[in-house]
Amino acid sequence: MPEIAFDDVEAVLFDLDGTLVDSAPDLRAALNELLAHDNLGPVPLDAVKTFIGHGVRKLVERAYAFCGHPLDGPQLDAAHERMLPIYGQHLTNLTVAMPGALDAMEALHKVGKKLAVVTNKPATHTGAVLDAYGFTPLLDFWIGGDGEVAKKPAPDMLLFALEKLGIAPAHAVMIGDSGADVISAHAGNIRAIIVEGGYTPDPHKLDADAVIPTMDALPALLGLAPVSA
Structure with missing residues (x-):
């Protein structure tokens, strides 16, 4: 996989299930x-x-x-x-935040990155999960998959989110754990980063622009100091 720079990223789009939470x-x-x-x-x-x-x-x-x-x-x-x-009735009984997810988002939010969640999960369920695990205050926008905008792997929801954020696709990145995340991102001319530990058996086969072991590694990849620093 060729090395791709991410130091020009202004907006970070996140998948939810398998990326921010293990649901x-x-x-x-x-x-x-x-x-x-x-x-x-x-x-x-x-x-x-x-x-x-x-x-x-x-x-x-x-x-x-x-x-x-x-x-x-x-x-x-x-x-x-x-x-x-x-x-x-089962949204938050057994679900847990993925390792490093909240810390990584807090680090990105602190330096002014625009943050959004783009998920195929229904909006009502999405909002409840984001609230329960402390993600909502860090987000500039989020969208669920039960509206009129076509779901992933179509690029429509990602592009809609970027329009709301006022950021061009060339200055954005999609963070996910599945082929749908990569396909939707690349269809919208958006770079894609896959996080290991989600629901894809071999994330290195997804043709992402980068693969990271956990969300802790994301800030450094985007040019920030490591979360642990």
């Missing part, structure tokens, strides 16, 4: 509650991690298919609608 245990609990109504499941945590990344509807679709009971059309729509309030 897989809560998503697993909610999915298993949903599946139990149809006498299906439970699904293991490792499998749930592979379902995450394209929104709740896709999460539900993948879970039912994993259980040998694929859904589509109105059946999938109905299961998706049942899942939303169930997950609403």
Whole structure:
């Protein structure tokens, strides 16, 4: 991977699940509650991690298919609608902030970087999670995936966030853990950094512009002093 400079970055866009928080245990609990109504499941945590990344509807679709009971059309729509309030009761029971995430964001915020969260998670759930783990006061903007703007891997949400921040794509970077994050960023001419420890088995295969082991390494990569300094 060629070395790419990031010292001109003015705006940092973050994915949420697998990047700022590990929400897989809560998503697993909610999915298993949903599946139990149809006498299906439970699904293991490792499998749930592979379902995450394209929104709740896709999460539900993948879970039912994993259980040998694929859904589509109105059946999938109905299961998706049942899942939303169930997950609403499981947002912060088992979820934890990813290592170094809050410290890294605080360091970037302190030097005036524009910060935003761009996630396919529904807006109501997103806001509750951001509030619960202390991210909201550090953000200039955030957007969930249930509005009219096309979800990742389309670039639309990233470009919409940058428009709100008043920053050009050439001066932005997307921080995530999945192929959807990289694809959406590059489609919008935005650089992409992948954080290990998320929900992608081999993040080095995602064609990101850089890969970091934890969020602690992000400030230094962007030209700031290390978080631990």
